[in-house]
Amino acid sequence: MVLTERVKVKALLESGQAGSLVVAMGWVRTRRGNKNVSFIALNDGSTINNIQVVADNANYPEELLKGITTGSCIGVKGLLVESPGSGQRVEIQAQELELFGTADPETYPLQKKGHSMEFLREIAHLRPRTNTFGAVLRIRHAMAFAIHKYFNDKGFTYLHTPIITASDAEGAGAMFRVTTLDVNNLPRTEEGKINWSEDFFGKEANLTVSGQLEGELGAMALSEIYTFGPTFRAENSNTPRHLAEFWMIEPEMAFYDIVANMDLAEDFLKYLIRYALENCKDDLEFLNKMYDNELLERLLFVVNNSFERLEYTKAVEILEKSGQKFEFPVFWGADLQSEHERYLVEKHFKKPVILTNYPKEIKAFYMKQNDDGKTVRAMDVLFPKIGEIIGGSQREEIYQKLINRINELGIPEKDVWWYLDTRKFGTAPHSGFGLGFERLLLFVTGMTNIRDVIPFPRTPNNCEF
RNA sequence: UCCUCAUUAGCUCAGUUGGUUAGAGCACCUGACUGUUAAUCAGGGGGUCCUAGGUUCAAGUCCUAGAUGAGGAGCCA
Numbered sequence A: 001m002v003l004t005e006r007v008k009v010k011a012l013l014e015s016g017q018a019g020s021l022v023v024a025m026g027w028v029r030t031r032r033g034n035k036n037v038s039f040i041a042l043n044d045g046s047t048i049n050n051i052q053v054v055a056d057n058a059n060y061p062e063e064l065l066k067g068i069t070t071g072s073c074i075g076v077k078g079l080l081v082e083s084p085g086s087g088q089r090v091e092i093q094a095q096e097l098e099l100f101g102t103a104d105p106e107t108y109p110l111q112k113k114g115h116s117m118e119f120l121r122e123i124a125h126l127r128p129r130t131n132t133f134g135a136v137l138r139i140r141h142a143m144a145f146a147i148h149k150y151f152n153d154k155g156f157t158y159l160h161t162p163i164i165t166a167s168d169a170e171g172a173g174a175m176f177r178v179t180t181l182d183v184n185n186l187p188r189t190e191e192g193k194i195n196w197s198e199d200f201f202g203k204e205a206n207l208t209v210s211g212q213l214e215g216e217l218g219a220m221a222l223s224e225i226y227t228f229g230p231t232f233r234a235e236n237s238n239t240p241r242h243l244a245e246f247w248m249i250e251p252e253m254a255f256y257d258i259v260a261n262m263d264l265a266e267d268f269l270k271y272l273i274r275y276a277l278e279n280c281k282d283d284l285e286f287l288n289k290m291y292d293n294e295l296l297e298r299l300l301f302v303v304n305n306s307f308e309r310l311e312y313t314k315a316v317e318i319l320e321k322s323g324q325k326f327e328f329p330v331f332w333g334a335d336l337q338s339e340h341e342r343y344l345v346e347k348h349f350k351k352p353v354i355l356t357n358y359p360k361e362i363k364a365f366y367m368k369q370n371d372d373g374k375t376v377r378a379m380d381v382l383f384p385k386i387g388e389i390i391g392g393s394q395r396e397e398i399y400q401k402l403i404n405r406i407n408e409l410g411i412p413e414k415d416v417w418w419y420l421d422t423r424k425f426g427t428a429p430h431s432g433f434g435l436g437f438e439r440l441l442l443f444v445t446g447m448t449n450i451r452d453v454i455p456f457p458r459t460p461n462n463c464e465f
Numbered sequence B: 001u002c003c004u005c006a007u008u009a010g011c012u013c014a015g016u017u018g019g020u021u022a023g024a025g026c027a028c029c030u031g032a033c034u035g036u037u038a039a040u041c042a043g044g045g046g047g048u049c050c051u052a053g054g055u056u057c058a059a060g061u062c063c064u065a066g067a068u069g070a071g072g073a074g075c076c077a
Helices: A010-015 A062-067 A117-122 A129-154 A210-220 A257-277 A280-292 A294-304 A312-320 A338-348 A397-406 A417-424 A437-445
Strands: A019-033 A037-043 A049-054 A074-081 A090-101 A206-207 A223-230 A245-254 A308-311 A353-359 A375-383 A389-393 A430-436
Touching: A010 A019, A010 A049, A010 A090, A010 A312, A019 A049, A019 A090, A037 A074, A037 A129, A049 A074, A049 A294, A062 A090, A129 A223, A129 A257, A129 A437, A210 A223, A210 A245, A210 A417, A210 A430, A245 A257, A245 A437, A257 A280, A257 A294, A257 A353, A257 A375, A257 A389, A257 A430, A257 A437, A280 A294, A280 A437, A308 A312, A312 A338, A338 A353, A338 A375, A338 A389, A389 A437, A430 A437
Parallel strands: A049 A090, A308 A353
Antiparallel strands: A019 A037, A019 A074, A037 A049, A074 A090, A223 A245, A245 A430, A353 A375, A375 A389, A389 A430
16 A cells, blocks of 8 residues: 555545545544444544445455454555445445554553543543544644734734743742753852852753743834743642643733733634634534533634623722622732632623733732832733633833832842843833633633643653653 | 542442452453444453551451542642
C-alpha cells in the first residue's frame, strides 16, 4: 500500500463520491462481525467520526484478521461505496488490508467503553486516541488558530516575549528557577550566600509568569501586539482551574483606554466562541451529547448577549444587599472570593460580567490610578463555571505616579528600569489583558477539569509524559 | 497548603451489625451467528481488597500513620 495514496477519513466521509478506489489509514476503534464478514470502525483523528471498513474474512489470512483489534493501526485499500447499513452514509469495501501495528487486547488500556477522566489522565500518552480527547485537541487547535487569525486580521503584531526572565517584579506568583549550577555543589560568596554571578546568566533567572511587561515594550513601538505562549507558575495550586504550565494570550495596545480594552476583550471572546461553533460542530455536538447537554446553548448565549459591565463598588453593594450568606464577608476593599464572583455571574446577572475599578490595594502596581486616589482601572472578565477568564487593566503611563507606586510597594527600581523607561520616553496611554487559554477551553469544551484540555498537564507532583 | 471524601478484577462499581471459598456489569479469551452499529447469545480465565502498623477468636469492613486520586478553599489565568 502506498502511503501517499492515503485520503483522510474526514475527506472520505464528506466526499460522498461512492464508487472510487480509496486508501485510508488509521487506528481501529472496534471490530465486529461474524465468521464471514468483519466491520472495522477506523479513525485517523481528522474527525470525531469513524469510517466503516467492511472486509470479507475469506480474503485475508486469519493471522491478519486476529491482529485487527481495538487500538491497532491499519491501512485499507478499497471501494468507497454507499453503506447498506444504517449509521453511516458511506463505507469502504476492503480489497487490501495492511496491519501496521498490533495492540495486544490483553494489555492495551483503552477499551471501546467510556473511561473516567481520572483514569485517562494516568494514560495521557494514549488518551488522544479517545473520542473525547480527539475532540478537545481539535478544538484546542482551532482556538489557537482563531486567536492568531483574530489578531492578525486586526493588525496586531505577534510578539515573542521571553520564556526565561531575570525580572522578579511581575508579581504574578511563585516562579520556577532556571539554573545550570550544580545543585549538589553550589558556589558560595564570602558571606556564605549562593553566588548567582557564577550561574549561566550571571544572575538569578526564572521561567516567566507573564509576558506583559515585555509586551508593553512592544506596544510602545508597534501600537498593538499580542503574545501567545507558555507561562509557568510554581504555586502549589491543586484545583480544577490551575496548571503549573499553561498558555496565555496577552494583547497590549497603545492608545486604548479601559473601555476600549473591555470592548476588545468582549469582542475577542465572542469571536473565538463563534469560531468554535462554526468550525468545530461535530466535536462540540459530541461533547454536548456526552458531557454537558447545555454546552451549545451556553456558547450561543454568550455570543448573542452583551457582557454586564460593573464597577467593583457597585458589585460590593449588590453582594451586600443580596441577603446571601457568604463564607467570607463582603465589604469595600475586600478582594472578591470565588463565591462572590459566582453569585454575580451565575445568580444575579446570569451572564458574563466585567468588573472594573478595583481598590488599588488588591491589584498590581502597573494599573492606571483613578482620580479618586482609591481605585485603579483594572478589569476582570468573569465567566460562568470558570470564574476569572481574563484579567487586565489600563496601565499607568505617568512616570511619577508609577514610580511612586513602585516605591510604596518596595519594588527595586533597578529591576524594572527598562519598564520605567517606556514612561520616560514617549509614554502613551495603553491597556492590555491576559486570557488563560486553558480556561477558555474549559468554557468552550464544557470539560470541568483544566487537566483535560491540555495534552500533557503539569501540576504539583505530576510531570509524567 | 487547609478541609472533606475516596482507594476492592484490565475499567466502572457493589460488598449488610466484623463471621465460611470476596461479587456484578463491561473488557479479555473460547465457541455460535451471512451486514454489524458501545452487535447479540453461551461458556471460561482473572484479586497484594492502596501500603505499614494496631484492635480482635476472626478485618475488605474498626483504629492510627502514610501514599495516591477527586471535590471545595486559598493563590491566579
